Amino acid sequence: MQTLYMQEFQKIVGSENVLTGAEDLYCYSYDATPGYSHLPEAVIIPENVEQVSAILKLANQHEIPVYPRGSGTNLSAGCVPLKGGIVLLMNRFDHIIDVDLENLVVVTEPGVIVADLNNLAAKHGLIYPPDPGTVATATLGGTIAENAGGLRGLKYGVSKHYVMGLEVVLANGDILHTGGRNVKDVSGYDLTKLFTGSEGTLGVITQATLKLVAAPECKKSIMAVFKNLDNAGTTVAGIIAAKITPATLEIMDNATIRTVEDYAHVGLPLDAEAVLLIEVDGMPEVVAKEADEILQVLKTNHADDIQVAQNDAERDKLWAARRAALPALAKLRPTTYVEDATVPRSKVPEFLRDVSRIAKNFNVTIGTFGHAGDGNMHPTIVCDNRDQKEMELVKQAMNEIFLSAIKLGGTLSGEHGIGLGKLPWMEQQHGSKVMDAMKSIKRALDPKLILNPGKLVGEC
C-alpha cells in the first residue's frame, strides 16, 4: 500500500491507531481457523462510525481490501486478510449504549465481549441467548457477522434471531440504519437479517440493537448413555414428538466418549455408542413436568443409564463431560478442525455413522459431538498440519463429510459461517442460481469488492 494512503488513514484515526510494524501485522494474519494466514498491510483501529466511514471511503476509492475483525476467534477464516490490505480492528467500539428494559432491548457497539453483555443482562434477570463456545472472548460484532449459535440453539436459535437493528457502513462509506426496536417490523427488505451473517462481506457493523429475553427461573439436566446409537436417535425424535423443546440436547459419539473418558475420567462407559445431555429450563412447574416426560421417553427408547442432576454440583458434573469434549479432542494432536455441518435432526444417527465410516476409510481421527436437538454436529478432525500426506487425507475426509451432510438434506454450517473453509462446497449446497443471486447482492453493495473479498460467495 502506498505511503500516501497510510498518511491519510493516520489522519483519520491518529497514527497510534494505524499499526504497520512487522510483528503487529503478523499478529493479525490469522484467526482461530487452522491452515489460513496472510499478512495485512496495516491494522487500523477506529473508534467511531465517522472514522469507519472515512476509512472505507478511502479504501474504496483506492480499491484496498478491508477485513473487519473483532477478537478473531471464528472457525471459518473469516478474519484472515487473504489479499493483504487493511485489518479493521473494531475492539475500541466497546460501549453498551442503552439498556431498554421496557422494550427488552439493548443497543450496543460491536466490540463488546458477549459475556460482558450477558453479565449486564443477568443483573436485570435477562439473557442474550447466543452463547458460542467463545462467549468469554468473542465480540458481539463478530458473533453477529458470523451468525454464531451455541449450546442452547434448539430452544433459543442463533444470533440472527436476536438482532433487531443494525448500523452498518457500506463499502462506499455510506452509513445505514436498519430495523429498530419494533417487535413487528415488515417494512421493506429485511436488511438487518441480510447483514447478520454476512461475514463482513457486505458492510461493517458499527452498532447493533439486540433482543434480550427473560432468564429461565430454573434448569434441570439429565444425562443418558446409550449402547446403541439408534436408540439415542429415536430418543431425540421422541422428545421433539412429545412437544418438548429442551434448551440443550447434546450428543457425543463413541470416539468422543472414549477421548473424554481418557482425559477427564468422568465415568463414561467406553463401549457406549452415544451419550445425550439434555437440559430443560423455564418455570419450575414446567421444568419438573418436562423432565418427567423426558425420563419416560428415555426409558421407552432403552437408554442404558440415566442420571438426573439434583443440584448445581451434580449439574456441573454432568456438564463436565460435554465441556471436556473439545479440549480432550484438541489435546490429542497439534491441529484441530472443528466443523459444524448440520443435518435435519432425524438424520443425526445416519450422519454420525457416515462420519465414523469416513474416519475409518481415510484413517483420520474424528470425534463428533454437537447439538443433536437442532442437528448441528461438530465433526472434529484432529491431525498435524505439518504432515502433508496426512493433510491430503484430512481434506478428502472433510470433502466426504460435507457431501454426506448435503446428501442428507443438511447444510454446510449451522453456526460457524462459511468464510474460506467451506467455500468449496457452497455451489453444491445451493446450486449455481442461488450463488449467482448471492453474488449479485455482493456486487450491488460492494461493487469494487473491497470488503472481505473472496469469502462466503467466493470471487465475483
Added chain:
Amino acid sequence: MDYVAIKEIQNKDQRLLKDIRDALAKCMKCGNCMAVCPIYKETRNEASVARGKLALIEGILSGENEISADLDHILSKCLCCKACAANCPCGVKADELIIRGRQAVVQARGLHPVKKLVFKLLSNRKLFDIALKAAGLFGPLSFKRLPRKMAAVARFPMPGIDKKRITAPFAPVPLRSRYPEVVKAANARHKVGFFTGCMINYIYTDVGDAVIHVLNHNDIEVVIPSEQHCCGTPVYVSGDKELAKSFARHIINVFENYDVEYVIAACGSCAEALKIEYPHMFQDDPTMYKRAKVLAEKTYEISEFLVDIVPFRRDDLGQILQTVTMHDPCHMARGIKVTKQPREILQAIPGLTFIEMKEADRCCGSGGSFSVANYSLSRKINDRKIKNIKESSADVVATSCGTCRMHLADGLEQNKVYIEAVHVVQLLEQSYCAGEI
C-alpha cells in the same frame, strides 16, 4: 542487509527455538487466553496476549520473522501470571514458552542494558548486600515515609521509578543482620531453614520477624543461612537462563550445608523457584537435577508448611476483630498451587471474619520488574484489583508475596482506599501475640 545475511540471522534465530517447535504447534489459536490475560484486557492488542506472542515465536521458527527489538519489547510485556496456561484447553504452557522466547532474545540480542546493569549488581552477593544496606541507612534522605505502615514515596525523581509511585522503605538493618544464624526454640520439634528472599530481607523485615516468631512459637528451630541470596526468579523470567542457573546453584550449595528437615519461604515466587524452577532448569544435568530435586522436595511455602506439616497451634490464638480478604499471588495460585492453606490460617483466627473478594487470584499487575518498566499499564491492572478489594469491604487484605504487597499498598494509596496490605503470617503472629495477653 543482503539476502544471505538475513537468511543467516533467521537460521540462527530458528536454531535457538527449535526445541519448542512441537510445544508451539499445540496452540490451536482459539484465543481463550484473551479472556484471562490482564494485559490484553487493558490493551486489547493481539501482540499483548499469549496467542499473539506464541504466533510470533512460531513465525521465527518458520523463518517469517526475526528476533527483533520489537519482538523483545513484545515478549517483555508479560506478567508471567500463568492465567493463559491455566485457561488453555490444549494445555499449552504459554508462560514457559514466552520465557523460552525471552531466552532466545537474550541469546540473539543480549540483555536490555538496564537489566544488564541491575543483574550485574544482583549477581555480586556482597556488593548487592552493601548497596541495599546503604539504601536502608540513607533511605530516609531519598524517600519520604507516609502515614501508611511500610510506605514511602521518592523525594526526588529516581530512574525507573514513577514519581507518584508508593514503594516500601528499605529496612535500616536487613533481617538477616538482626538475627543469629540459628534461632533456637525450646523443645524444638523440627529444624527448618528459612529462605528469606530479597523483599523480606531488605524491605519487609516485618514478614521475616513474623515467620521466625510463628515458627518458634510452634517449637520449631529456625536456621537462616547467612550466605543465601536472591532466588534468581527476576533473572530467570528475563530470559538469562545461565545467570539464573548460577543463582540456583548457589542456593542449592548454601542449603546443602545445613542439616535441616525443611526449607521455608514466605513468598510464592521464591517458593516456586526452589520447588519447581530449579529442577526444571537442570533437566539436562543429572547431578544438579538430583540435588535440585532434594531441595525442591523439602521446600514449603510458610502457610503450606504450617497447615500441612506442622500443623500450627490453635489453642493459644488471640482475637483479631477485623474483616480480612485474600489476594492470591499468581505464583501461589497457579505456580505452587497453594490457596487453601492461607485461608485455613486466616479462618482459624478467632474474631477474624474472612471474606472472599471477586477474582482473588487475578494478577495484581506487579509482575516484579514488569511494574517498574510498565508502571502505567501495571497501575491500570492493579486498579481493577483495588476495586475488588474495596468492594469486599474488608479492613485488611492479606497476601503471600512481597512484590504483590508493595503493589497493592501503592494501589490502595493511589486510589485512596484505607485498607492495610499484610502477609498472612503477620496476622497469625498478631493472633499469637493477642493470645499471650
